[in-house]
Amino acid sequence: MLKKLTILLFSIFLITFNANAGSDGELALEKNKSEVQNTRDCFEKLNRATFAFNQGLDKALIKPIAEGYRKLPDNVQKGTSNAVRNLSTLITIPNNVLQGDVKTAIINTARLAVNTTVGLLGTIDVANKMGFPKYEKEDYGQTLGKWGFGPGCYLVLPVLGPSTIRDTTGSFANIMGGDPWYNASVHGNNEFLSEGLYITSKGISGIEFRANNIESFENLEENSIDFYASVRSLYLQDRENKIKNNQRGNIDVIYEDDEDWEEIENK
Amino acid sequence: MKKLLILLFLLNLVTGNSHSIEPDVFVQSTVNRASEILSKDISKEEKINQLKVIAKETVDIRGVGFYSLGSARKDLDDNQKNKYLEFFEDYFLKSFSSRLSEYSNPKIDVQDKDVLNKNYTIVKSVLVATSERPEIKIDWRIYTKNPDNPLIRDLIIEGLSLARTQKEEFASILNSNDGDINALYEALEKFANN
Numbered sequence: 001m002l003k004k005l006t007i008l009l010f011s012i013f014l015i016t017f018n019a020n021a022g023s024d025g026e027l028a029l030e031k032n033k034s035e036v037q038n039t040r041d042c043f044e045k046l047n048r049a050t051f052a053f054n055q056g057l058d059k060a061l062i063k064p065i066a067e068g069y070r071k072l073p074d075n076v077q078k079g080t081s082n083a084v085r086n087l088s089t090l091i092t093i094p095n096n097v098l099q100g101d102v103k104t105a106i107i108n109t110a111r112l113a114v115n116t117t118v119g120l121l122g123t124i125d126v127a128n129k130m131g132f133p134k135y136e137k138e139d140y141g142q143t144l145g146k147w148g149f150g151p152g153c154y155l156v157l158p159v160l161g162p163s164t165i166r167d168t169t170g171s172f173a174n175i176m177g178g179d180p181w182y183n184a185s186v187h188g189n190n191e192f193l194s195e196g197l198y199i200t201s202k203g204i205s206g207i208e209f210r211a212n213n214i215e216s217f218e219n220l221e222e223n224s225i226d227f228y229a230s231v232r233s234l235y236l237q238d239r240e241n242k243i244k245n246n247q248r249g250n251i252d253v254i255y256e257d258d259e260d261w262e263e264i265e266n267k
Numbered sequence: 268m269k270k271l272l273i274l275l276f277l278l279n280l281v282t283g284n285s286h287s288i289e290p291d292v293f294v295q296s297t298v299n300r301a302s303e304i305l306s307k308d309i310s311k312e313e314k315i316n317q318l319k320v321i322a323k324e325t326v327d328i329r330g331v332g333f334y335s336l337g338s339a340r341k342d343l344d345d346n347q348k349n350k351y352l353e354f355f356e357d358y359f360l361k362s363f364s365s366r367l368s369e370y371s372n373p374k375i376d377v378q379d380k381d382v383l384n385k386n387y388t389i390v391k392s393v394l395v396a397t398s399e400r401p402e403i404k405i406d407w408r409i410y411t412k413n414p415d416n417p418l419i420r421d422l423i424i425e426g427l428s429l430a431r432t433q434k435e436e437f438a439s440i441l442n443s444n445d446g447d448i449n450a451l452y453e454a455l456e457k458f459a460n461n
Contacts, residue, residue: 219369223362225454229439233432241426264333 039164039236042153050156051228057159058210066210077211079123084205086115086122088137090180095138099146107133136245140178141170145243154232162235290388290409291380293417297325298375298392306372318364326363327410327418328356334420335433339441339448347448354452357459370394375405386412387420 041047069077089112096105111127119126128135144166145151152165163171175182184190185198210217224230240246304317322328332355333340333348343351374395381389388409396402408421408430421430437451444450 215369219366223366224436225358225458226436226439229436230432232439233435234427237427237431246426264330 039151039154041232043155047154047156048228050158051231053158054156054161062207062210063214066207066214069207069211070214077208080204081208082115082119082125083122084201084208085125085135085137086112086119087181087201088205089115089135091140091174091178092136092138094178095140095143098140098143099138104133104136108135111135137242139167139170140173141167141239142243144170145239151236151239154236162231164236164239167239287414288417289380290407290411290417291377291390293325293409294390294392294407294419295375295377297321297419298373298377301367302373302375305367305370311368314368315361315364318367319360322360322363325419326359327420328359330410330418330420331359331430331433332356334430335437337434337438339438339446342446343448350452351448354455354459358455361459386410388417389423 072080089108093105093108093112096102096108111132114127114130114132115122115125118124141164149166151167155163155165155168157163157168173179177183181201182198185193185201186195220230220234221227300321301318304314304321307314309317329352332352335355336343336351340348340351375392376395377390377392379391381391383389388411390407390409392405392407394403394405404425406423407419408423410418410420421428423429440451440454441447
């Protein structure tokens, strides 16, 4: 109970701080500016230190595990990826509803039911084979964004990586009852599920993401003159696309409030 | 006289349109040239050198350079701008060609185009999926002010703009060094020489 209360108070603090730090005291309902322009790196020194720590952790532990994961047979990797994605549907569905997209919530509920049963606990994406629409993950950070909350300050979290005040606040909703998988495994009083299983599933999800992006990260690091700034920019652009449900980037969003191109003439 | 006018008209049609290139055709032809190089059995360094030649011909390096500099370019005098462009070109060619050289035998299909105005067209394409990676959507921002010589100004990969990322990277370096352009020169030079 005390743990939940602490988390609740911390979340309220973050949201309040978001409104203050993210918009110079104005309400954080900034709909007309892009995410990247709205987001300030209020804790840059701390963020850079955490980023360096995360890079060290990645080189020493996470990347080697991800490389090992890639050596597993393709069907094992595919099955794991499908199962982890299936679990994420449990967070996506309530967020579909909170964003007013009831139709997609119904489709995702059917997807979850089919994949969990016929698809052997989600290891086989039967729904995809049946022609369900492409699955798009949603989370509480995206929902807050959809509701008009600005991203607030950029944050780099230890181990977890890039985030914003809004997205971190959204993540707390998962352990405040917003993630049925967390509720069932941690509080479900079930002999088959446990907190350890929940943490393992989140760990596998992270390793799977890292394994899918080994070359991309290497390439980005090699070709950046400020890797930290590149990752920050890409994270914020990606979140903006996800909140606005832009499948391949919306040119009006990418260059919003940006007249820079227009002034440049080619000679 | 009438025949002569018709002849002149036809000649004008032929010469007037012969160099105009549609942005989607331009992109497909550029990626085909790049693919050919990437499929060759040559060293990575050779591939990078050949890709640099294509980049010089098809990318508006000057435009991308000034865009990446953001509002800081307004504070520079002509000498500083020229110096910056020299550093930027070396940096850009190395960065651009190194990124591309990681792909072996990529197949890019141009699918559609969206004419924004007389100066810009967005060409939509996909990097075709392989057994090792999923399909990747790539949009090309093409500068079409001179239709005879379209130029690439940005690549938007899965919704993420490379030019914008680069601009924010440069802004970060300038901010960390009280706006000192020399710090950016140094970072660009260090990258190009590494």
